[in-house]
Amino acid sequence: MATIDTHPKTTPARTSAxxxxxxxxxxxxxxxxxxxxxxxxxxxxxxxVYPLIWMFLTSLKSNDDYLNNSTWSLxxxxxxxxxGEAWNTGHIGLYVQxxxxxxxxxxxxxxxxxxxxxxxxxIMVWKGRSLTLLVFLxxxxxxxxxILLPLFTVYFQTGLSGTLWPLILTYTGTGLPLTVFMMATYxxxxxxxxxxxxxxxxxxxxxxxxxxxxxxxxxxxLTVGLVQFFFIWNDLLIALTFTNDQDLxxxxxxxxxxxxxxxxxxxxxxxxxxxxxxxxxxxxxxxxNQKVMKGLTSGAVKG
Amino acid sequence: MHRVLGDxxxxxxxxxPALLVYSLIMLVPMVxxxxxxxxxxxxxxxxxxxxxxxxxxxxxxxxxxxxxxxTLKYAVVVTAGQVxxxxxxxxxxxxxxxxxxxxxxxxxxxxxxxxxVAVGLLFQKFFQVAPQTGPVNSLLxxxxxxxxxxxxxxxxAFWVLVAMDIWRSMGFYAVLLFAGLVxxxxxxxxxxxxxxxxxxRLVRHIVLPLSLPVLMSSLIFSINGTLKAFDxxxxxxxxxxxxxxxxxTLYMFQTSFTYSDYGYGSTIALLLTVVSLLVSLVxxxxxxxxxxxx
Numbered sequence: 001m002a003t004i005d006t007h008p009k010t011t012p013a014r015t016s017a018x019x020x021x022x023x024x025x026x027x028x029x030x031x032x033x034x035x036x037x038x039x040x041x042x043x044x045x046x047x048x049v050y051p052l053i054w055m056f057l058t059s060l061k062s063n064d065d066y067l068n069n070s071t072w073s074l075x076x077x078x079x080x081x082x083x084g085e086a087w088n089t090g091h092i093g094l095y096v097q098x099x100x101x102x103x104x105x106x107x108x109x110x111x112x113x114x115x116x117x118x119x120x121x122x123i124m125v126w127k128g129r130s131l132t133l134l135v136f137l138x139x140x141x142x143x144x145x146x147i148l149l150p151l152f153t154v155y156f157q158t159g160l161s162g163t164l165w166p167l168i169l170t171y172t173g174t175g176l177p178l179t180v181f182m183m184a185t186y187x188x189x190x191x192x193x194x195x196x197x198x199x200x201x202x203x204x205x206x207x208x209x210x211x212x213x214x215x216x217x218x219x220x221x222l223t224v225g226l227v228q229f230f231f232i233w234n235d236l237l238i239a240l241t242f243t244n245d246q247d248l249x250x251x252x253x254x255x256x257x258x259x260x261x262x263x264x265x266x267x268x269x270x271x272x273x274x275x276x277x278x279x280x281x282x283x284x285x286x287x288x289n290q291k292v293m294k295g296l297t298s299g300a301v302k303g
Numbered sequence: 304m305h306r307v308l309g310d311x312x313x314x315x316x317x318x319x320p321a322l323l324v325y326s327l328i329m330l331v332p333m334v335x336x337x338x339x340x341x342x343x344x345x346x347x348x349x350x351x352x353x354x355x356x357x358x359x360x361x362x363x364x365x366x367x368x369x370x371x372x373x374t375l376k377y378a379v380v381v382t383a384g385q386v387x388x389x390x391x392x393x394x395x396x397x398x399x400x401x402x403x404x405x406x407x408x409x410x411x412x413x414x415x416x417x418x419x420v421a422v423g424l425l426f427q428k429f430f431q432v433a434p435q436t437g438p439v440n441s442l443l444x445x446x447x448x449x450x451x452x453x454x455x456x457x458x459x460a461f462w463v464l465v466a467m468d469i470w471r472s473m474g475f476y477a478v479l480l481f482a483g484l485v486x487x488x489x490x491x492x493x494x495x496x497x498x499x500x501x502x503x504r505l506v507r508h509i510v511l512p513l514s515l516p517v518l519m520s521s522l523i524f525s526i527n528g529t530l531k532a533f534d535x536x537x538x539x540x541x542x543x544x545x546x547x548x549x550x551x552t553l554y555m556f557q558t559s560f561t562y563s564d565y566g567y568g569s570t571i572a573l574l575l576t577v578v579s580l581l582v583s584l585v586x587x588x589x590x591x592x593x594x595x596x597x
Contacts (some may be wrong), residue, residue: 037399043405044392047470048411052440055425067434071441109324117321124317125308132318139329143531143579145555145572147328149565152334153346173328176321191309192545199307206313234418236534237552241560248321253421256538271426277421282366285416289409292416 004023007073052278059083066267075271082268083276084136092273094247095254096280102164102239102250106171110179111225113172115217118183119209123192133184139177147174148241155242166242171232179224182298186220223295226288230296233281251277339569346565357570366373366546367571370554374578377464377550378529384469385525386518389476394506396477397484408481411474419471425539426467430454451537457547464548469534476521483517519590526586530579551575 058066061075069076087093103212121133147170155166190213197210214221229274249257258273285292316323344350347581361367376539392411396404411454428535430453431437453459487510495509511518533552536542542549542557549557 037306037395040395041400043491044407045410048413048474050438051414051425051429054429058428071438073437076369076566113321113324116317120317120394122312123308124310126311126314127568132322135330136325139325141527141579141583142333143552143572143575145531145571146336146550146576147332149339149559149569150332151328151573153565156333156346169324171329173324175323177329180321180325197309204313205307205310206316209313209317232533234416234420236420236537237556240537241556252418252534255415255424256418265592271428274424278425281416281418285413289412292409293412293478296415296475297482 021195055175055271055278056275057273059268060200062266063265063267067277079268082272085266086269086276090258090269090273091254092251095251096236097247098164098248098301099233099250102167102171103229106168106175106232107225107228108177110228111221114176114179114224115183115214116209116222117176117180119213121180122184122187123190123195123213133180136177139174142296144174144184144237153242161242162245163247164248167239170238174238175228175232181218182224183220186217214219215218223291226292227295230281230292336569336572339402339566340573342566343564344566345563347563353566357567360567361570361574364464365445365573366554369546370549371552371574372576373548374400374550374552377461377532378464378526378582381468381529381532382522382525384465385472385476386521388473389521390480390518392473392477393480393484395511408474408478411477413474414597415475417471419534420538422471423535426463427539431464437512438560452542455544457544460544460548464536464539468529468541471535476525479521480514483514487513508514522590523583523586526582527579530575530582549577560593
């Protein structure tokens with residue numbers, strides 16, 4: 001386009017080659033000459049992807065192979081058994097199950113309560129709703145360390161300590177600020193008149209919430225749910241605090257203890273355990289990456 | 304019509320449960336934790352009041368000073384690294400890769416969703432010396448540099464931590480800032496170019512000022528997160544060597560659960576909360592002033 005020809009002739013060639021251009025503008029055929037861009041991108045890909053490839057290859061090595069051969073080399077024999085060992089002997093299977101049992105109910109509860117609250121705060125009309133929203137928002141600033149000890153005391157005294165309930169409840173509570181905030185934001189795009197009309201047609205406001213508003217924000221529910229899933233699934237602090245019992249460990253706590261338990265001498269299974277964790281998460285992300293990116297950036301408020 | 308949307312019973316029914324759970328899990332414990340900071344003891348042995356002893360201990364404790372210093376140093380360095388790396392990547396996406404950037408964006412975003420514990424263990428092995436020389440030390444050896452025991456001194460452990468956290472999160476900041484850069488209207492860039500602004504000058508005088516708001520929100524978001532960093536540090540160094548990489552978050556955790564001193568643990572948590580609020584407030588104020596001047 002015209003802009004390229006209007007560069008002052010005195011501009012050094014290198015600078016003009018780096019002239020920013022816009023995403024939507026057609027290219028003018030300089031792509032091939034941008035060697036340094038290609039180098040930067042190649043370097044970037046190596047830095048992002050090589051550690052994962054290395055981890056995967058190492059997960060297939062025997063202990064001898066890992067300790068005695070070069071760290072760059074391919075496995076001398078491909079020990080797929082490492083995965084079975086991590087899953088069963090290393091209890092990764094049990095930890096995944098615990099994580100699921102804690103995360104799924106917490107997510108369901110958090111989305112249900114958060115959507116209802118978001119509706120009440122954005123669609124319903126009443127005094128003090130902006131203040132209430134602010135109270136919820138303040139929760140995002142609170143470091144989780146501030147609530148750990150009182151909660152620990154309560155869970156201990158009510159006898160919940162030996163179960164997964166402390167995790168479910170804490171995840172629900174700490175996830176609510178972001179969920180309420182994001183759902184209220186999504187409801188902003190839904191016109192109030194819709195619900196007024198529905199009630200004229202004889203449906204109560206609660207029914208209108210459930211049958212009309214929830215399907216309308218279904219997409220948002222998926223996005224928020226995904227973001228929260230990654231936050232909770234990857235949590236260490238809360239899980240570490242409330243799961244003293246080895247049988248209740250979540251996947252992150254289990255993985256952290258793996259080094260101590262028997263991973264310190266069993267490198268193949270240790271890397272297999274890390275791989276299960278990493279590639280499991282990556283798989284979910286790959287299926288839904290646009291939604292995850294959008295959700296994380298629009299919810300970019302949680303520490 | 305207002306009667307329908309202002310139905311108090313419906314509001315209570317919709318908002319009530321969320322408010323209740325939020326209050327019970329977050330608000331009440333926060334106040335409760337404040338109360339703990341005036342006590343000594345723990346859940347199992349019981350609590351006894353000990354006035355402001357925890358606070359005077361807080362001021363005299365060299366470990367607190369170290370942890371606070373580490374927390375601030377870590378937050379500043381990692382925040383700067385995350386935002387700068389993210390911004391450079393965003394510029395790359397918008398101005399050099401354009402539409403072709405979708406795949407790169409996805410790949411660079413990979414580490415953002417990965418569990419920190421897994422990433423921590425991976426980096427531990429990646430930078431290790433014994434029992435096996437990790438890829439990084441192998442690379443150093445290949446160019447004739449002796450292996451470095453990265454986790455042997457708190458100085459080098461700090462930098463591995465910084466590298467890991469930037470690796471982990473730059474894709475996120477890149478996408479966030481990318482969204483801000485795409486919002487800059489074409490016409491503005493066009494006319495700036497007609498006026499002769501190219502390359503770095505265009506970035507400095509046009510692109511940077513126009514993306515300042517999203518840069519500032521990234522900064523606040525990043526500093527808020529790095530001050531609370533816990534998982535990555537526990538997984539990579541567990542605060543060591545000694546307590547050379549122990550932030551306030553971890554010191555609070557150790558005090559509370561390793562030494563079962565809930566009172567003092569709560570006092571440290573309170574310090575962390577105050578620091579988080581102060582820092583966010585300062586960044587917010589500074590950014591507001593800059594924006595109105597710019």
